[in-house]
Amino acid sequence: MNRKIKSILGSILVIAMVTAMLTVGTKxxxxxxxxxTGNTFTAGTMDLKIDCNSKWYDAAGxxxxxxxxxxxxxxxxxxxxFNWDDIKPGDHGEATISIHVYDNDAWGWLHLIDVKNDENGLMEPEIAAGDNTTDEGEMNKYLQFMIWRDWGEDGIPGTNDEGEGDNILQDTEEIVFKGTAADLAGYECNWLGPYELKACVTYYFGxxxxxxxxxxxxxxxDSFSFGIEFYVEQIANNPNPQPPS
Ligand SMILES: [Ca+2]
Ligand SMILES: [Ca+2]
Ligand SMILES: [Ca+2]
Ligand SMILES: [Ca+2]
Structure with a gap:
């Protein structure tokens, strides 16, 4: 190998080494x-659900x-x-309704709608009893209701303590209404509330x-009939809730 070729090979070797060093330096x-990733705005949800356990008994139970x-x-x-036909003096019953709101805390209201006192024709014994109003039944003056918070001994909903949701009124439970069907009808189109409903808590009412x-x-x-409307609205950003108009 002559001197010129050796020099060229030497130069190539030096260039290769420098290149290798630069490469290692970069790494x-x-x-x-x-x-x-996935930044998203999704609207919250509010879902009201109701359940019912209702019984009708005669006087003997x-x-x-x-x-x-x-x-x-x-x-x-x-x-x-309630959907009871052919009730008689001495009959009684109880319905436990529970209210659940899911996903978010809510303000809740309720009221009665479509209250009717139907005469359903005037029977001879009714006339003999002094009924002279053919267009208005009298059941609402006699049928009695009592509504209570079936929240147990601690009076707090959702704790599942003794007496909560058992369809029985204990001394510690608060009665929120007691009166005739006519008194109850006073809540027709008259919203009761707002009540604070915590998400995922069961609120039992007897x-x-x-x-x-x-x-x-x-x-x-005679018959007494009515509907109930329940309404909920978000609590968040809603410090002065107003009932539906
Ligand atoms: Ca009548
Ligand atoms: Ca009547
Ligand atoms: Ca309780
Ligand atoms: Ca109870």
């Missing part, structure tokens, strides 16, 4: 990378009818808490009813 830089449904979205005209023994013939064939 050794400290580095870091931060990534955020024999069950005459029952309605039960687990928590659901109510279908108007289909899901009823509704006891009876047609007293001393109810006379004047209510034969």
């Amino acid at each position: 050794s830089f400290f580095s870091d990378l931060e990534v955020s 024999n069950e005459k009818g029952s309605i039960y449904f687990d928590e659901k979205d109510l279908i108007a005209g289909e899901d009823k808490f 509704i006891a009813w009876q047609l007293p023994f001393d109810t006379g013939n004047i209510v034969q064939s």
Whole structure:
């Protein structure tokens, strides 16, 4: 190998070594990378569900009818808490309705709608009892209701303590209404509330009813009927809640 070729080979070797060193230098830089993906705005949800456990008994305590449904979205005209035909003096019953709101805390209201006192024709015993109003039934003056918070001994909903949601009124539980069907009808189109409803807590309400023994013939064939509307609204950003107009 002559001197010129050796020199060229030497130069190539030096270039290769420098290139290799530069390459190693590039790969050794400290580095870091931060990534955020999927940034999204999704609206919250609010879902009200109601369930019912309702019984009708005669004076001797024999069950005459029952309605039960687990928590659901109510279908108007289909899901009823009471649907009793042929009740008589001495009959009584109880319905426990529970209210659940999911995903977010809510303000809740309720009121009665479509209250009706139907005469359903004037029977001879009714006329004999002094009924002279053919267009208005009298059941609402005799049928008694009592509504209480079935929240147990601690008076707090959702703690599942003794007596909570058991369909029985204990001394510690608060009665929120007691009176005749006519008194109850005072809440027609008159929103009750707002009540604070915590998400995922079950709020049990007991509704006891009876047609007293001393109810006379004047209510034969009469009926009292009503609907209930429940309304909820978000609590967040809503410090001065107003009932629906
Ligand atoms: Ca009448
Ligand atoms: Ca409780
Ligand atoms: Ca109870
Ligand atoms: Ca009547």
